[in-house]
Amino acid sequence: MGQTATHIDFRANVRAVEPQMPASVQKATNRFLGTRASVVGVFGEDRWQQLRQCGHDLRRHTIAHLDHYLELLEQRVTGAGGHVHWARDGAEANSIVLEIARKQGVRNAVKVKSMATEETGLNQALIEAGIATLETDLGEFIVQLAGVAPSHIIAPAVHLTKEGIADLFRQKLGVEAPAEPVALAAIARARLRKAFLAAEMGISGANFMVAETGTLVIVSNEGNGRMCTTLPPIHVALAGIDKVLPDMESLAVVLKLLPRSATGQKMTSYVSFIRGPSKSSKEGGPHELHLILLDNGRTRVLADEISRDTLLCIRCGVCLNVCPVYNHVGGHAYGSAYSGPIGSILTPQLLGVGIAGDLPFASTLCGACAEYCPVRIPIPEILVHLRRRVVEGDRVDGPAISPVVSAAAGAGAAALGTPWLYEFGSQALKVAGTPLSKEGWMAHLPPPASRWTDVRPMPAFGAGFRDWWRNRTPQGRRLLWRRRVLAGAAAAGAFAAIAAWRLTRKSGRD
Amino acid sequence: MKVQLFLTCLGENFFTPVLRDMVMLLERLGVRCEMPEGQACCGQPLFNAGFQSRTIGPARQLLRAFDRTEGYIVAPSGSCADFVRHRYPELFPPGTPEHTVAVDVAQRTFEFTEFLVKVLKVTEVGARFPHTVTYHASCHILRGLGLRDEPKQLLLGVRGLELIPLAEEETCCGFGGVFTVVNPEVSGAMMGAKVRRIEDSGAEYAVVGEPGCLMNIAGGLHKVGSPVRAVHLIQVLAAQE
Numbered sequence: 132m133g134q135t136a137t138h139i140d141f142r143a144n145v146r147a148v149e150p151q152m153p154a155s156v157q158k159a160t161n162r163f164l165g166t167r168a169s170v171v172g173v174f175g176e177d178r179w180q181q182l183r184q185c186g187h188d189l190r191r192h193t194i195a196h197l198d199h200y201l202e203l204l205e206q207r208v209t210g211a212g213g214h215v216h217w218a219r220d221g222a223e224a225n226s227i228v229l230e231i232a233r234k235q236g237v238r239n240a241v242k243v244k245s246m247a248t249e250e251t252g253l254n255q256a257l258i259e260a261g262i263a264t265l266e267t268d269l270g271e272f273i274v275q276l277a278g279v280a281p282s283h284i285i286a287p288a289v290h291l292t293k294e295g296i297a298d299l300f301r302q303k304l305g306v307e308a309p310a311e312p313v314a315l316a317a318i319a320r321a322r323l324r325k326a327f328l329a330a331e332m333g334i335s336g337a338n339f340m341v342a343e344t345g346t347l348v349i350v351s352n353e354g355n356g357r358m359c360t361t362l363p364p365i366h367v368a369l370a371g372i373d374k375v376l377p378d379m380e381s382l383a384v385v386l387k388l389l390p391r392s393a394t395g396q397k398m399t400s401y402v403s404f405i406r407g408p409s410k411s412s413k414e415g416g417p418h419e420l421h422l423i424l425l426d427n428g429r430t431r432v433l434a435d436e437i438s439r440d441t442l443l444c445i446r447c448g449v450c451l452n453v454c455p456v457y458n459h460v461g462g463h464a465y466g467s468a469y470s471g472p473i474g475s476i477l478t479p480q481l482l483g484v485g486i487a488g489d490l491p492f493a494s495t496l497c498g499a500c501a502e503y504c505p506v507r508i509p510i511p512e513i514l515v516h517l518r519r520r521v522v523e524g525d526r527v528d529g530p531a532i533s534p535v536v537s538a539a540a541g542a543g544a545a546a547l548g549t550p551w552l553y554e555f556g557s558q559a560l561k562v563a564g565t566p567l568s569k570e571g572w573m574a575h576l577p578p579p580a581s582r583w584t585d586v587r588p589m590p591a592f593g594a595g596f597r598d599w600w601r602n603r604t605p606q607g608r609r610l611l612w613r614r615r616v617l618a619g620a621a622a623a624g625a626f627a628a629i630a631a632w633r634l635t636r637k638s639g640r641d
Numbered sequence: 642m643k644v645q646l647f648l649t650c651l652g653e654n655f656f657t658p659v660l661r662d663m664v665m666l667l668e669r670l671g672v673r674c675e676m677p678e679g680q681a682c683c684g685q686p687l688f689n690a691g692f693q694s695r696t697i698g699p700a701r702q703l704l705r706a707f708d709r710t711e712g713y714i715v716a717p718s719g720s721c722a723d724f725v726r727h728r729y730p731e732l733f734p735p736g737t738p739e740h741t742v743a744v745d746v747a748q749r750t751f752e753f754t755e756f757l758v759k760v761l762k763v764t765e766v767g768a769r770f771p772h773t774v775t776y777h778a779s780c781h782i783l784r785g786l787g788l789r790d791e792p793k794q795l796l797l798g799v800r801g802l803e804l805i806p807l808a809e810e811e812t813c814c815g816f817g818g819v820f821t822v823v824n825p826e827v828s829g830a831m832m833g834a835k836v837r838r839i840e841d842s843g844a845e846y847a848v849v850g851e852p853g854c855l856m857n858i859a860g861g862l863h864k865v866g867s868p869v870r871a872v873h874l875i876q877v878l879a880a881q882e
Contacts, residue, residue, distance in 0.1 A: 145826050153830070455813045459830040493824060495817025495831070496689060498784035518691030540692045544684075547650070548698030550706075553681035557654055572863055582822040586829035587860030595657040596648060600664070600676050 139466035139478070141489035152290050152461050156282075159289045160452040166395025167449065174391065186388045187507040189381045190443040197433065200342040200375045201424065207345025211407025213420040218369075220427045221251030227423050228253060228334070228367055229260050235365055235419075237262055237331040241323075243349060243356045244268035245336025246284060246446060247369045247425055249468035250481075253334070264334075265326045267355035272319050276303045282462030282470065284448035285393050290461045323355065333359035333417065337370035338446070339385060340422070343378040347405040347422065350389060352396075357403050366408070366417040371425050373442040385445055388505035392447040428481035435527050437516045441476050443506045448473075450500035450510060456493055465490060472500035476513045484521045488531040491517035555621060557594035562622040563629045564592040577632055642672045642761070643712035647750065649721045650682040651852035656717070659852070662879035663717050663753065670761060680706040685724040690819040700732050701739065707749075708742045713760060714750040717875055718852050719782030722752040727785070752782060753875060754850060758791040764798045770880040771801030775844035777835065777858060778811045779851035792850050792874055799877060805844045809834075816857040828857075836861040839869055850874040 171179050193200055205215045218224035224247075232240070240262055248254065254275070257264040266275040270287035274280065277299055281287030288296065293310045300308035300318055308318055335356065339348040347368050349356045360366050376382050390396040409416035432441055451457045451471030462470035467478045467487065475494055479487040491514045500510040522537065524530035530537075546552050567573045568591035576584045583589055601607030644667055652660055664674050684699035703725070707714055716722045726747045733740040757763055776796060782788045796804050815821070815831025835858060839847045847862065847869055849855040859871035 142824060142826070145824065455815070455831050455834075456824075456827055459827055459834075491691075492820065493827075495780070495813045495815060495820045495828075497780040497813035497817070499780075499811075499813070502784060515689060515691075515693075518689070519693045520691075522691035523694055537692075540687060540690065540695055544687055544692065544695035544698050547682040547684060547687070548700075548702045550679045550681050550702065553650075560654065572860075579822055582825045586821070586825050587832060587857065587864045589860060590655045590856055592654055593657050594654045596653055596660040597676070599657070599661060600646075 137486070139482075139487050139489055141464060141466070141493050144464040144466055145460050148460055148464060151292070153459050155292050155295075156289055156461050157458050159283075159286055160458055163286075163393070163395055163449075163452045167391060167393075167452075168395070170391045170395050170397055174387075182384065182387060183505055183507055185384050186445075186505055187443065189377070189384060190445070190506045191440070193375060193377055193381070194373065194433070194439065194442045197372060197375065200377055201372055204340055204342040204345060204375050205424075207342065208340075208347075208407070208420075208422050209345075211345045212410070213345070213407050213422055216421060216423045218251075218423050218425045218427070221425070224251045224369055224423050224425050224427070225253050225256040227421075228369070229256060229262075231365065231367055231421055232257070232260070232262055232332060235331065237365065239326070239330045240264045240332040240334055241326050241330040241359045241363065242266050242268075242271070243333070243335035243351065243359045244271045244281075244287065245334070245369060246468055247336045247371050248334065249281060250371075250427060251369070251425065253369065262332075265323070265330075267323050267326070267353075267359055268351070269316055269319055269353060269355075272323070273299065276300075280463065280468065283451055284446050284469065284471070284473070286448070290463070323358075327355075327358045327362050330359075330363040332365045332367060333361075333363040335360055335366065335368045337368050337374055337422075338389070339382055340370060340375045341377075341379060341382055342375050345406055346379075347403075348382060348386075349403040349405070350386070350399045350401070351403070352394070352400045354401055357401055360403060360405055361416045364417055365419045365421070366405070367421045367423065368405075369423045369425060371427070372429050373444070385506075389445050389447050392449040392503070392505040431527065432477075432480045435480075435516075435525075438476065438480060438513045440508050441473075441480060441513060443508050444473055444477070445506055446473075447505055449503045449505065453499040453503045454494075455497065455499070456495065460493075465493070472510045472514075473508075476508075476510055476517060479517050479521070484517065484529045484531045488521040488529070491515075491521060554594075554597070555618070557592070558618050559621055559625045560592040561594050563625040566626075566629060566633065568592075577636075644672050644674050644756070645707060645710045645712060645714045645749075646674055646676045647707070647714045647716040647721065647725075648676070648680060649716050649718045649852060650686075651856065652717045655856060656852055656873060659717055659873040659875050662873075662875050663715075666766060666875065666879045667715070670757075670763065670766060672761070675710065675712075677706045677710050683721050683724050685721060685728075686818055688724070688728065697732060700729060700743075704729070704739065704742045704746055707746050712749070713756060714746065715753055715756045716750065717753050717873065718850075719752040719755075719779055719786050719788065720851055720853060722750050722755070723781045723785030725750045752786055752788065752850075754782070754792045754795055755786060755788055757878075758794060764794040766795065766798065766878050768798075768802075768878050768880050769800040769882055770877050771882060772846055773803045773805055773844045774846040774848045774877065775805045775807040775839060775842040776810065776848045776874075777807060777814060777839070777854060779849060779854045780813050782850050783811060792848075795874070795878055796848065799880075801882075802877070805842045807842050807844075807847075808838045814854050814857050816851075816853045818853065821857070832857050832861040836865060836867065839871075840865075840867055844869065846877070847871040848874050848877055 273288040283289040297310040408420040457471040475490040572588040684696040729743040
């Protein structure tokens with residue numbers, strides 16, 4: 132999926148979620164979390180916490196000195212015989228890839244799973260330019276076939292069941308496909324083999340880029356990464372500028388954190404280290420290596436000292452796995468390449484709150500993501516910071532809400548911050564709620580409180596503690612008496628208002 | 642020992658019996674309670690909705706109410722205690738008198754179970770509640786204040802009580818304040834999952850330490866006509882059946 136130009140309507144996307152989807156997602160995320168718990172258990176809780184802190188510190192150091200490490204990376208990649216390109220945004224990145232393809236007369240490309248290329252919408256750009264482009268990661272292969280975006284950072288087809296995938300294969304590939312993972316993988320594998328051999332260009336992302344040595348690192352489980360980056364004569368890697376690491380020692384730390392957090396593996400089946408193109412025809416492998424370094428809003432993220440930690444992310448996807456919201460809505464609801472908690476903080480910063488302002492609100496701030504994040508990104512903090520950007524605006528962006536909501540919040544703030552108004556409000560609600568309550572519950576309330584009662588009833592308003600407390604002392608009892616006179620008058624007014632509302636509601640039904 | 646009661650807006654507007662139980666229980670434990678007049682909402686709903694400049698007003702008012710009071714400030718809510726403790730000092734610039742008050746109030750503010758276990762150092766409060774209960778770990782008590790064991794230690798000290806483990810005990814119930822009105826569908830789905838887990842536990846009571854979660858879970862149980870009753874942890878600790 133490419134960059135979204137229009138507003139991402141999270142609530143509308145949620146309503147479009149297919150009913151069986153959450154079960155598929157939860158099955159996978161629970162499996163990931165289960166294996167994660169056992170490998171982290173083996174690693175040892177204290178050691179794991181130390182490692183997380185170490186990962187946090189080194190990622191922070193890298194992001195703070197991004198300019199230095201990127202220049203070093205460019206120098207070392209170039210020194211190893213590779214070409215380095217800088218792309219300001221997704222469109223520029225795509226056009227760099229197309230230009231390389233054009234020069235070399237590329238007709239067929241194969242791809243390794245890459246979130247950066249999802250972010251720029253590279254597949255679409257290539258296909259529009261007449262270049263057959265095939266995703267070779269099994270999950271990506273499936274979602275490409277389905278014509279949808281990946282719904283999870285590390286498990287693109289997590290929203291589908293094996294039965295759904297078998298149906299898809301039957302429809303799109305015209306083959307007999309049993310709903311059996313091994314058989315389905317074999318069908319995909321047979322098709323991929325031909326494509327690997329025919330492709331003139333292999334396209335990948337990079338999980339990490341080691342500045343000191345100019346090494347691109349690809350972490351994968353299916354071996355397709357190695358096929359794509361060794362068989363075709365040209366290898367193009369597209370990666371966000373945030374993926375750089377200082378040296379091999381830092382890489383060793385994040386390579387312990389990433390697979391354990393992501394899939395619950397100690398190590399993935401493949402970890403590929405790519406340093407420059409092949410030096411001779413005898414060596415094999417691509418004779419050309421291009422690295423495209425993508426900004427696409429990342430330097431803007433860097434400019435904000437609170438939300439900057441978003442760039443620490445190593446894309447393990449554990450925040451999706453533990454997020455109760457993600458587990459009920461799946462990845463597509465987030466409307467862009469990155470979903471779940473990390474998507475909720477990254478997307479609004481990359482695309483602006485005018486487009487993605489719903490996303491920071493797609494969270495209960497439960498904090499599970501921050502508890503699991505291997506590099507300790509304070510996701511709830513950043514969510515709250517971005518909510519402010521959405522409603523009040525800051526020097527980076529926003530605001531993106533209607534003046535009506537803003538005025539209502541102002542009135543709310545005044546009521547909550549003025550003791551007599553607050554207390555009066557409590558009593559008024561109690562009186563006004565009385566005709567709406569039955570056995571301690573209010574089943575229907577007027578908007579916007581209807582958004583609560585549409586889902587579950589609300590306990591009846593029942594502020595009574597202060598009076599009970601005051602009745603325990605003489606001066607409290609005097610205060611109560613004075614207030615009762617005032618309250619009587621107010622209650623009459625509120626009662627009249629609510630009676631009027633009920634009447635209109637009733638006539639609306641008739 | 643003296644305690645300032647921090648009623649919290651949800652506590653006050655929806656759970657008067659819980660607040661009364663809180664006072665009785667504290668007094669039973671030999672603690673003298675005071676209720677500072679002039680307290681209202683801490684401002685968390687505004688802050689979490691993004692209206693962070695507007696949070697200053699309610700925060701200033703709450704500080705005014707608790708400034709020049711003595712002793713611990715105790716709330717029947719982890720969420721409000723977490724907010725006052727961790728956000729208030731950040732709301733006012735260091736070096737200002739308000740910041741000094743904010744730091745003082747923040748340091749004195751405790752969630753109820755935290756106060757009992759960490760300050761009073763009691764886990765046995767003389768309660769008797771001969772029922773099966775299951776406990777939902779509210780996010781701000783658990784992650785905000787780091788209270789994983791304290792609420793359960795208190796429950797285990799209640800005579801006659803049988804604590805049944807809740808599957809996915811630490812998964813959010815879908816309350817999330819402003820989230821319930823911005824994304825009611827997701828909130829409802831999360832609440833539904835929580836309610837099913839509670840029913841699956843087979844317990845008679847679902848015990849919750851947070852007014853927000855209690856509203857949500859109790860409402861969810863009521864909606865499906867469940868025989869399970871949701872109660873505040875304080876109500877269980879105050880019970881002497």
